Amino acid sequence: MKTKTTFFKENAVFLAFLFFFCWIFLLKNQFGNSDSWKDFTFYPDAPFWYFFKAAFIFWWISFIKNRINKSSKKQTSISKRYVLFFGIGLLTYLIIGNSFGLIISLIFDTYSRNFGSLYHIVYVNINSVIDFIIFGGFSLAYLYYKENVEYQKQVAAYEISKAKNEITQLKNQLNPHFLFNNLNSLDQLIEEDSERASVFLNRFSELYRYSLHSADKELVLLEEELFFAEGYFKLMEEKYRGYYQLQIDEALYSKDILVPPFCLQVLIENAITHNKGTLDKPIKIVITEANGIKVINTKLLYASKRKGNGVALANLSKQFEILTGTACKIRETEEEFEVTLPFITTTKPTV
Structure with a gap:
């Protein structure tokens, strides 16, 4: 019946x-x-x-x-x-x-x-x-x-499951990458200045707590990611004092936008890794909005090519391609390196 x-x-x-x-x-x-x-x-x-x-x-x-x-x-x-x-x-x-x-x-x-x-x-x-x-x-x-x-x-459902698995794999690559790079920085600071190394370690522990909190999330609020990116830059300032400058458009903090965790940190790290800032010519990193979230940094490349965030940047672009169907836009000139992250239309974070 x-x-x-x-x-x-x-x-x-x-x-x-x-x-x-x-x-x-x-x-x-x-x-x-x-x-x-x-x-x-x-x-x-x-x-x-x-x-x-x-x-x-x-x-x-x-x-x-x-x-x-x-x-x-x-x-x-x-x-x-x-x-x-x-x-x-x-x-x-x-x-x-x-x-x-x-x-x-x-x-x-x-x-x-x-x-x-x-x-x-x-x-x-x-x-x-x-x-x-x-x-x-x-x-x-x-x-x-x-x-x-x-x-x-x-x-x-299969495509969503497949995409989520791919995103998880990409995030699993980014998280150890973040840990490994900063432990290397800490190791160098311990040799140079133990007091600065202690401050670096405290900042790093706070950031890593956030990274663990965000590890299971597919998307986070842009505001959270901006605070994390600021914290990461302050961490780098303990090592490179005055060599790099970060400017964030204040209007972005009030935007109801979602992004993958670590996306801005990866781009800041990419700018620091590949460019040799100095006190006279600091590398300027600007985060603003222009048909997406745009991250621009001035260029002052090292004399010899350095191993760095090539894999992390490729993984980040792949994440956005899976989530939006559009990869990150990359533009490079003699003076600047620019990455535009496409907007994600999802209305709330996926936990």
């Missing part, structure tokens, strides 16, 4: 369509058989009986489809499967209809009237075939639509 109730609830809209069609179909036939309003006679109960037949055809085809799909292990094309559903459905519908009619005729002693004439038998079965073609066709079209929608949902 529960299964039948669920079936009718799930397909209520389609059943309502069948009921409406039965009324229209019978009205059309009745008008066609009448020469004037005097000849026109419409029986209000007729569409209900016609609807019961249509609903049974729909249920019967659904039953056959589910049975064949469960029992068949062989993969066949959609068109072949639906032709099979229709063929078996039509054949069994005719058998059921004739068997039911025969039983009723024997019970009420009307066999000679219903089955005594070959013409009458052919006429009844042709009507049954036409009914099945009409309502069976509607039913198969609707079932195909439902199956296609379900398939699209599965594909979408």
Whole structure:
């Protein structure tokens, strides 16, 4: 009983369509058989009986489809499967209809009237075939639509799951990268200045606590990421005093925008790693908004190319490509290096 109730609830809209069609179909036939309003006679109960037949055809085809799909292990094309559903459905519908009619005729002693004439038998079965073609066709079209929608949902779910797995892998690469680079910086400071190393370690512990908090998040608020980026830059200032300058557009703090964790930190780190700032010519890093979140830094490259954040920057661009379908835009001139992060349309962070 529960299964039948669920079936009718799930397909209520389609059943309502069948009921409406039965009324229209019978009205059309009745008008066609009448020469004037005097000849026109419409029986209000007729569409209900016609609807019961249509609903049974729909249920019967659904039953056959589910049975064949469960029992068949062989993969066949959609068109072949639906032709099979229709063929078996039509054949069994005719058998059921004739068997039911025969039983009723024997019970009420009307066999000679219903089955005594070959013409009458052919006429009844042709009507049954036409009914099945009409309502069976509607039913198969609707079932195909439902199956296609379900398939699209599965594909979408698979793509989302795949994208999330890729993002997780990329984040897992960035987090150890952040830890490794800063432990190297701490090691250098310990040798140069133990007091500065202690301040560096305290700042680093606070930042790493944030990184652990954000590790399971796919997206964070831009405001949180800006505070983290500021904290990271202050950490770097303990090592490079006055060699680098950071300027953040204040309007960004009030923007309701989401970004992947560490995205701005990666770009700041990239600017520091690849450019040799000095007190006379500090490297200026600017974070602003212009068709996305734009991070620009002046250039003063080292004489020899340094190993650095190439992998981290590539991973970051891949994250945005997965999340938005658009990779980060990178522009480089003799004086500047610019990265624009595309906006993400999600309305709230994913925890």
